[in-house]
Amino acid sequence: MDADFSAGLAQCERTTFVTAHAAFGYLADRYGLTQASVSGIDPESEPSPAELAAVKQIVQETGTTTIFTEELVSPKTAEALAAETGATTAVLNPLESAPESGDYAEAMSVNLQALRTALACE
Secondary structure: OHHHHHHHOOOEOOOEEEEOOOOOHHHHHHOOOEEEEOOOOOOOOOOOHHHHHHHHHHHHHHOOOEEEEOOOOOOHHHHHHHHHHOOEEEEOOOOOOOOOOOOHHHHHHHHHHHHHHHHOEO
16 A cells, blocks of 8 residues: 555655544655644634635645545535635545444555545656
8 A cells, every 4th residue: 555655645745634524634744745734623614714815825826726525524615625726525534433334444545546646746
């Protein structure tokens, strides 16, 4: 899995990805990426207007095309941010619970493909 992520994320147009909450810090650090999150560590907290403005600026400055949501958290704020910036939304699974289908490796493979698409990787 590590080799797949290393190779799959080695040559990307962008290195910043935006998530609904900061669940992917270890992944970002390991593969040389930067995570920006809408609501910080707590997925249930509502971001302040200043926090939303800061993330919106990151989206615009980095050319982010995808705002990642999660299966277990309401996507409303992320969807509103995507609508404001012209981005789309996609699911990135933090694996806080068992995947809806398949196993851990399959869920991580789906995550890798979603990241590769969002970051425009070769």
